[in-house]
Amino acid sequence: MDLMFLRATLLFILGVYANSLAVAKFIATSGRHKVKVICFSKTGERAAPFIRQAAKDYFSEASFAYVLWREIDMAFWWNMFGVDSAPSVVFLKDIYSKPITYSGSFNHLQLVKMMDDYKKNDIPQLRLVSSMELGCDARGYSRSGNETVTWYCLILVGRAGHAMTQMRETLRRASDVLMVGDDSDYARNVNLSVAIVASAAMKENRLTFTWLDGEVQQKYCQFHLAPEYHTKSCGPSYEDGVDAPQILIVRYLRNLTDDNAKNDRWKHFRNQYLGDTKVASQLIARYPGPEDVEELIQWISHIVERGDTREFPYFTFETPDLVPEDKQSMGSPVGQSFSRGINNRLKKLHMYISDLPRDPRVGPSLLLAACLLFGTIWLQNNRTKQANNTPGDLASSTSSRGRARARPARTDDVPPSMTDEEPKDAYQWVTTDSDSE
Template sequence: MAKESPSSMSSVLRAYAAPIFIFVLAMFFQLFLLPRSFPTSHYDVLGVKTYGSVDDVREAYEAIASKWNSDSGDARPADFIKIQYAYELLTNPVWKRDYDLYGIDESLHIIEELEKQYAVEDFAKIKIPLLEAVSYDPEHEGFIAITSQDFASKFQDSKPWLIQLYSSGSNSSAQFSMAWRRIVDLLDGVANHAMVELGDVRLVTYLAEKKTTGQVLFRNGLPSIVAFPPQCKTADCLIRFEGELSTDAVTDWFATTVLELPRVFYHTKETLVPKFLAKVPPNKVRVILFSQTGERATPSVRQAAKDYWNFASLTYVLWREEDASFWWNALEVESAPAMVIMKDPGLKPVVYHGSGNRTWFLDILEQNKQLQLPQLSSTTSMELGCDARGYSRAGFETATWYCAVLVGRQSTELNKMRETMCRVQGALSDHDESDEASKDPSVAPAASAHKNKRLTLAWLDGEVQSKYCFFYVQSETSYDTCGTRKSPIDVPRILIIRYHRNATESANVEKKSSNWPKTVWESEADDVDPAAQLVVSYDGPAETPEIIKWLSKMVEDGDSKNLPFYRAKTPELVPESTEPMRSGVPKSVKATQALLRLWNRIKDYLADPRMGPTLLLGALLSAGSVWWTRSRAIQQPVQTTQQSSTNQSDNNTEEEKKKERKRRNAKGEEAPASITDNEPKDAVQILSSGSDSD
């Protein structure tokens, strides 16, 4: 028998490389990886069938104990520790349930610790019991427990849910109770919370993570925490906590990942001004929270930061005793915890010392969410009563009202005038009409109108609202106040706008608007604001008493004189560019979490007992496919050779016939008769005597 050449052997190996690799991988999985994923069970240690009863466990343990008592010389402490541990675990109903159903064995590390401790000791000196039983009942501590019967009925509102899966016999679950209490308190008013005991197999199976085989998996042990985001009511959208079990970690994960709330960062005395105060938009209140612990912002604080995003910006400062004098001189903060509210430029910050509950915190934010001198913008014009399409703050029945607006570009000059206007507003608010000495005719009209909400004071960004600014500031020097800065000159101006709604005129307008058809001129006339406007600019000194006198004079004249009813079309206020809200999990963290989940999934597949047979089947199928392909490739050349031989013989026969015909033609010989030759022209058919012809 001829030996196969080395080249053909190497080609065979190359062809079968993939099946061989898959086969080796299958063997490696079956012989090395799979045994590590399925170590010896506690039932095997006692020699009891898997999931055997407690009586079977006791019987096996007593048999081993009697054997050891009769012959203790061969007893090893390590073996005794494993047997004693298995006995204590499998005779505790709760521990046995958790071990049988979920594979939970949270005290397994004790075996290794005791083996090191009693390595050279006699097993009789080992202190038993090895495990300390725990009976944990969260309902006695006031926690909410739910079951599969009332699970669906709990999800009636749109609030998110935070759920803890625990075991009544778990030491780690009992130790986590204090942290869970703190988490529940921090989530008060932000999310719902509940606990599920592992005895409710149906609900636990629904909520817990699954292996590739479908078995329930507690990857990080107990307790396990899951969350349902807002509007989520099924397990398809729940989120699992995979970090360290601590109050700070769980609350930060819940606020960031589940609620997608913005973070509230910490600043120091060096970074507070450049990184926070200088970057907060001028139309927002600045809130500084002083903390003693340095803990991250609670979900309620972060929820408030989201709810009040258009009004206020929040930050934290870690209180240090060495910085106490600095904070006292800068903000008059004596100690932490404290809350500082900074509003308009030049105004004294408002300081609240001490810590309160969530309601106290939200009440303070609600009371201080507006600047003392509010900004006139597209979102506040109607609320402030500074819109000719709207009404006065005093109500729909008020026919005449006023809006005093400070207009200018963002600059030092504008900030100084904002301080002045804040003092004007404070003086008008503090004016007491019941005091005889306070009935100053130069103050009373403006103070009365301000008290009755017919006079509003506000400021306007002349650069952002350039069209609106130019509409009211119609002068040769309007570019010093409105539009993009073209020179270093910034001149803030104070305007007062008188709004007036005439019931008769409005009725006539409505009557005209109901007629049809309209002419072009009538359509243009109707495209105006319903309230008439008259604008006067202040050109006096920037002093509080003088501005108040001027405002009073304008209000008095506007209320007493019969001024013309002039309506116009006011330009729309441009929406202010708001500070972007950075909420949710950063992209880098999401990528890391995705890689971690992928790695965990790979480990799950490596621990799947079906993987070995699957790989082996794949190797067989791959080998069969290679064999079939190679056999087809070998048969094809043989058939081609046979076909070529047949064609060659046919060609040789034709060549011989041609040569024979040429030879006969050359000698003049006729070819022998053939049945295929044509019949001669003079051929006659002779009938025989037995013919049927007539």
């Protein structure tokens, strides 16, 4: 009996060790920027076609794993992910975040809905592929549209860890309050009358909440923070260091002077579409308050109100590019930067062409081009008619060319061959053989 118990205990320990290694390897190789999707199955067969299709569709933002469910491993999976049966699906951002588990069978539509719900309940990550979409790039536009003059991007900067996870949860609660407004339970319990400005900006898509991996995006992180916060939030972690995530907000302002520069169309085209100047000005403010939802919302509202009503100097500067985090799906940094530049140029060129019909100089220019084209066509037709009016010259030239072709080639100037005539001092060599003798 003791031997059987020892054997079962040993198998359990080995199973836990093997599962721990598998989970650690999967999380480490999936990419820190991706969501980990773990599907549990009792059969252990190959994943269903719709799961494989979802893995392809969400490749840039999620990594999928298929796990065989065994009763002997139930304690391990319960303690780690809260899974007590199969089939089940687990969504996990990193080892510090709380996993979200769905139990029961599911199909393709239900899996897509799970993915969408998870994305809505999580603060999006600021990455190279998402900066334009989130409206957190000075070379882009607000999520509310290209005509928006002022918009804001709130960024949580820090290294992965428990402190970062708690701050992301604080940001998520603040985002929920601003999206719901005064109807939320949290808003009714606290005095958030000052949050009306921030709530309106959030609903108008002029305010975006996002977070940045300060370790991967070290240059971008150091650019937006003062030097005294670099070792706490940016770059690799130190053994005796302290991880302290920081919240900052970037206010973007479009350059209306260049947009209204109709006097110099070429200058407008060069500045706006060839990238000589930045599209938007940037002002950066860091949140100095405590980790409290009410304090954070009041600070955001204060920043948005001042940014919308007060005039500030127009600052343009070179912001470091975000580092691509998934080289397999995005290619090299140079290729990605080139592709992004081409897309931006095409987008801005389309906007420039769309503005041309409103330019008063376009009509006269097209009329002048039409007149020049008509004159060229008339001149070519006139020359053709003049050539057709002289048939004799044309016939004589044709007959002369025919006679020239029929004339035989002259041979007067051709030197004679050395075999045409016998030289005077020539001597005929007579060969002898055995028959002649």
